[in-house]
Amino acid sequence: MNKTPVTRYNNIAISLHWLMAFLIVGMLVVGKVMVSLDDNSTLRFTLTQWHKTFGVLILLLSVCRLLWRVTHRAPSHPDNAPAWEHFAANASHILLYALLFIAPITGWMLVSVSPLNIDTYLFNVIPWPHLPWLTEIVDKTSAEARFAQFHEIATGALIALLLLHVAAALKHHLINKDTVLTRMMPTRDARTGQTMLGMAFSIALGCIVAVIGYATLKPSAPDMQAGNSAVRAIATVMGEATTISFSDSSVTASLNPDSAQSSQLSAIVNTSSATSDNMQVQGSLPDADWFNVAAHPQATFEATQIDSNAENVFNIAGILTIKGIDHPQEFELKIIDENGQKMATGEFIVDRAAYQLGLDSQPTGDYVDINVTIAFEFTITQ
Ligand code: HEM
Ligand code: HEM
Incomplete structure (x- = not known):
């Protein structure tokens, strides 16, 4: 050495x-x-x-x-x-x-x-x-x-x-x-x-x-398309959370985290498909005072702006139409993995008075709270 x-x-x-x-x-x-x-x-x-x-x-x-x-x-x-x-x-x-x-x-x-x-x-x-x-x-x-x-x-x-x-x-x-x-x-x-x-x-x-x-x-993320959907409204009736399920809803979505701005989302809910464990609630939902199913068979949501600033989270802003009344609505949509199946979930609160829901029979929040939570989920296919 x-x-x-x-x-x-x-x-x-x-x-x-x-x-x-x-x-x-x-x-x-x-x-x-x-x-x-x-x-x-x-x-x-x-x-x-x-x-x-x-x-x-x-x-x-x-x-x-x-x-x-x-x-x-x-x-x-x-x-x-x-x-x-x-x-x-x-x-x-x-x-x-x-x-x-x-x-x-x-x-x-x-x-x-x-x-x-x-x-x-x-x-x-x-x-x-x-x-x-x-x-x-x-x-x-x-x-x-x-x-x-x-x-x-x-x-x-x-x-x-x-x-x-x-x-x-x-x-x-x-x-x-x-x-x-x-x-x-x-x-x-x-x-x-x-x-x-x-x-x-x-x-x-x-x-x-x-x-x-x-x-x-860089492999760009594929578009995520919506599959089966489920929509629920959770109203507080006499202090108790009461779920109203809509068995007939459809979501059309194309979500892409790489270009959130070009993503799209719209949803249609058939108001006559509403059911609830509370039979009294279920019975009155189609009435003119509530969904007025005869005149407004559908409630819709149409996204106007979609952003994403975190992985698997989209911020959605758009117009929610119930009983023919339009209001802006914003919510967070999260993509989650449920036993290997990708799902989109989210919820937001609507003011039922703004959509003239139950104003004749329940004008105040004493029996049916004015704030109603809308929760949704839909499966994702890529
Ligand atoms: C994360 C940063 C650093 C690491 C991991 C590191 C690591 C080492 C190691 C492992 C040696 C021994 C080299 C050998 O015998 O093979 C060494 C030598 C040395 N490093 Fe660093 N060093 C770092 C940063 C610095 C900085 C910022 C200075 C300046 C002030 C410095 C000054 C020296 C000097 C002068 C020697 C020679 C020492 C000798 O000859 O006995 N090092 N360094
Ligand atoms: C010499 C190389 C590396 C240095 C000096 C370094 C340094 C650090 C430091 C200072 C943190 C913050 C720790 C804390 O305060 O909690 C951190 C976090 C982290 N590092 Fe490294 N790192 C190194 C290599 C790597 C490698 C090779 C990987 C993976 C392939 C990695 C993955 C991560 C991840 C995922 C976190 C975040 C952990 C958390 O969220 O708690 N790092 N690293």
């Missing part, structure tokens, strides 16, 4: 050290910002997808870096430093190496068990698998919480060790005035210049490929 003392890190080690330092600090900041955002926010979703991409990139770079380390000698700690410092430097470097693997792997474990089961696409293009043996876990919610905690502890340890690492590097440079910091710094010689330029070029190229890939290859 070549016994010439190594005085500097070589260009590959320096390039990897600073590229990874830059990426990891970014990841720590993005990670903390991400978890401080609302669970349903689109920004949190987008940041998490990029966090996963760069996290996996760090894991791959860590493998390269470990390979470099086991095949090369690193400069030794200054001879005149006390023994405890030799030990602390070695121990902290070993721990940093360990965390370069533990931090991303705990993140990977966390997304592999997530009950949301969101696939990972590096740069939105290259599929990255979940850890296979973890996807078998039955209680995913508690496993996710556990791994999220491991990830938080690992990245917390990384932050603490990094602070110590930077303090030590600065102490060597400013107080001991030795070469510990400068030997990890790029020099101005031509070869280092070329390495750095090469790296900057590769990163820029990687970003361009990622952006082009994102724009062209």
Whole structure:
């Protein structure tokens, strides 16, 4: 083995050290910002997808870096430093190496068990698998919480060790005035210049490929079409929640999270199909004072604006027509998974007085509350 003392890190080690330092600090900041955002926010979703991409990139770079380390000698700690410092430097470097693997792997474990089961696409293009043996876990919610905690502890340890690492590097440079910091710094010689330029070029190229890939290859979400629907009105009659079910309703919808604005939704409810466990209520519903079924056999909803700022949630605004009376109505529509079947659900409150429902027989809310909840659900086909 070549016994010439190594005085500097070589260009590959320096390039990897600073590229990874830059990426990891970014990841720590993005990670903390991400978890401080609302669970349903689109920004949190987008940041998490990029966090996963760069996290996996760090894991791959860590493998390269470990390979470099086991095949090369690193400069030794200054001879005149006390023994405890030799030990602390070695121990902290070993721990940093360990965390370069533990931090991303705990993140990977966390997304592999997530009950949301969101696939990972590096740069939105290259599929990255979940850890296979973890996807078998039955209680995913508690496993996710556990791994999220491991990830938080690992990245917390990384932050603490990094602070110590930077303090030590600065102490060597400013107080001991030795070469510990400068030997990890790029020099101005031509070869280092070329390495750095090469790296900057590769990163820029990687970003361009990622952006082009994102724009062209990102699988766009298919339209979701409405299937069978169910509509209920829940009225409070003498203090008791009384459900009125409409057995005949139809929903026409085309919902697309990628272009919510071009989504459509309309619904028709046949008012004569209303039934209730409360026979008195059921008996009076077709009357002129209530739905006036003879003159207005249908109640309708027509969406005028659809937005989506969270995954699987659409904000719908439109016109609700009951008894021929139009009023604007807004509500949140959520896409949920029920035993493998996608369903859209939502509810909103209407003011029955605004639609002249029961104003002759129940003009006040004493017996039948003025606010009535309308709840709906329909199956989704893609
Ligand atoms: C060195 C690489 C990584 C660093 C430094 C890092 C850092 C962080 C940090 C600081 C947080 C916030 C933790 C908290 O305070 O709760 C976080 C959260 C998260 N990380 Fe990472 N991460 C890395 C790699 C990964 C990888 C590879 C994945 C997945 C493939 C991942 C997935 C996640 C997810 C899903 C969360 C959100 C957890 C939650 O909602 O509670 N991370 N990360
Ligand atoms: C997350 C960011 C960082 C990580 C994970 C990290 C990790 C490491 C590791 C594992 C080594 C040992 C290299 C080896 O022997 O193979 C090292 C060396 C070094 N790092 Fe960092 N580092 C980070 C950020 C920084 C920063 C911000 C500074 C600047 C103040 C710095 C200064 C140094 C110096 C001067 C050395 C050489 C130490 C010596 O020669 O004994 N590092 N770093």
